[in-house]
Structure formats: C-alpha cells, structure tokens
Amino acid sequence: xxxxxxxxxxxxxxxxxxxxxxxxxxxxxxxxxxxxxxxxxxxxxxxxxxxxxxxxxxxxxxxxxxxxxxxxxxxxxxxxxxxxxxxxxxxxxxxxxxxxxxxxxxxxxxxx
Amino acid sequence: xxxxxxxxxxxxxxxxxxxxxxxxxxxxxxxxxxxxxxxxxxxxxxxxxxxxxxxxxxxxxxxxxxxxxxxxxxxxxxxxxxxxxxxxxxxxxxxxxxxxxxxxxxxxxxxxxxxx
Numbered sequence: 001x002x003x004x005x006x007x008x009x010x011x012x013x014x015x016x017x018x019x020x021x022x023x024x025x026x027x028x029x030x031x032x033x034x035x036x037x038x039x040x041x042x043x044x045x046x047x048x049x050x051x052x053x054x055x056x057x058x059x060x061x062x063x064x065x066x067x068x069x070x071x072x073x074x075x076x077x078x079x080x081x082x083x084x085x086x087x088x089x090x091x092x093x094x095x096x097x098x099x100x101x102x103x104x105x106x107x108x109x110x111x112x
Numbered sequence: 113x114x115x116x117x118x119x120x121x122x123x124x125x126x127x128x129x130x131x132x133x134x135x136x137x138x139x140x141x142x143x144x145x146x147x148x149x150x151x152x153x154x155x156x157x158x159x160x161x162x163x164x165x166x167x168x169x170x171x172x173x174x175x176x177x178x179x180x181x182x183x184x185x186x187x188x189x190x191x192x193x194x195x196x197x198x199x200x201x202x203x204x205x206x207x208x209x210x211x212x213x214x215x216x217x218x219x220x221x222x223x224x225x226x227x228x
Contacts, residue, residue: 033216042116042203042219043155088155098143098207099168100217102155 003027004091006103013110016078021087021106024071029091032072033100034063037086046074046087079110114138116220118204124226128193133223135187135204144187145205145217146179148172155203161187194227201225 007022023032031050035043047056049065049072056063060083062075076083086107090100117136125131137144146158159169161179178190187206191198201224205217 031216035219040201040222040224042118042221045216045218048216090155096168098145098160098162098217099157099170100145100147100155100205101157102147104154 004103006106010107015112019076021074023089028069030094032091035088081110083110118220118223122224131191133189137206141206141208143207146189147203148200150200196227199227
C-alpha cells in the first residue's frame with residue numbers, strides 16, 4: 001500500500017493570510033488529485049496533476065506536483081472564510097488501474 | 113454539469129441484514145468505484161469495476177460485498193450480512209478515461225450507512 005502523508009493535520013489562520021498544505025509519499029504516483037470535502041458530503045475535485053513538476057493555478061489556489069511524482073502541495077493565497085474545509089490529496093498508484101489512495105486530510109479553518 | 117448521484121442518503125439497518133447502496137455514475141463514464149469512509153478516518157478504496165467485471169478490490173471487499181451494474185445507468189454495492197463495523201459513509205465514483213495518466217474520479221455525495 002502506498003501511503004500518502006498530509007501535513008499539517010489542522011491549520012487555523014486569519015483571513016488574508018497564505019497557507020500551504022503538503023502531501024508526501026515515498027512512492028511514485030501516476031497522477032494526484034486534490035479534493036475538498038465538507039462534513040457529511042463527498043469529496044469534490046479541485047484539480048488533477050499528472051506531470052512531474054507541473055504547476056496548476058485555480059484562482060487563489062496553486063497546486064504543484066513534485067518532479068519525482070511522489071509529493072504535492074496546495075498553496076492558498078489570501079485565504080478567505082469560504083476556503084474553510086477538509087482538503088484531501090489522493091494518488092493513483094502506478095501499479096493500479098484506477099484506485100485512489102487518500103491522505104488523511106488537512107482541516108483548514110479561516111477566521112474573519 | 114453532470115454529477116454522480118447516490119441513494120439513499122442515509123440507510124439504517126440491523127446487524128445481519130442485507131443492504132443495497134445505489135449509484136448513478138456520470139453517463140459517459142466507463143470506470144466505477146466504491147470507497148468508504150469510517151467516521152474520522154481516511155477514505156478507503158473498496159472496489160473498481162469496468163466492462164461488467166471487478167478489475168480490482170481491496171482486502172476490505174470480502175465475500176460479504178458484491179457489486180453489480182444491473183442496467184446501463186445504475187451501479188450497486190450489496191452487503192449481504194451487515195456488521196457493526198460496516199457503519200460508514202460509502203462513496204461511489206466514476207471516471208471516463210482508461211489511461212492511468214488521467215485518473216480523475218468524480219465522487220457522489222455518499223450514503224451514510226448505520227448498522228445497529
């Protein structure tokens with residue numbers, strides 16, 4: 001089983017501050033997805049990164065896939081209370097035809 | 113925008129009873145998945161399904177579990193004899209592409225299963 005470690009587990013910041021969430025593994029993934037999950041709901045896809053070194057931007061969110069495709073980060077600029085939520089990374093192992101391996105998630109709380 | 117739907121949203125059952133969780137994947141998708149999330153824990157892979165057969169399953173997916181695509185739209189997960197530890201959120205997911213490099217899966221809202 002390829003483990004994905006997310007850090008930190010919990011992050012509380014003030015509105016307007018920046019934050020970074022990390023997702024690390026000792027194994028290589030063919031792709032990695034970032035999801036956001038609200039309590040009692042399913043994960044909602046934010047982005048998929050595929051190529052080592054790839055950087056994708058969605059408004060104030062920047063996602064990076066490590067060169068070796070073992071790690072990823074999510075950076076939020078000027079966080080807003082609406083960014084509050086559980087952020088999950090999920091990797092597709094190279095030896096699998098589709099199952100996703102999830103990290104435990106990072107709970108982000110942005111206070112006004 | 114197309115989305116994965118799941119029914120029921122909440123299922124309460126007695127231990128030992130059979131339950132069937134239903135999912136309608138996105139219509140042009142080819143690969144289907146079930147995951148579960150026990151309260152406070154990670155989302156865990158259960159099974160993947162392609163071309164009317166299981167393509168991969170986890171250790172959790174034992175003989176008590178089965179999946180079926182009974183028609184062109186529904187995808188079901190059956191638990192034959194539920195146990196207390198089966199209580200969890202069950203998520204259905206689907207994806208279109210078959211290639212590893214674009215493993216984007218779209219998740220349904222989940223069914224909360226409570227076994228008493």
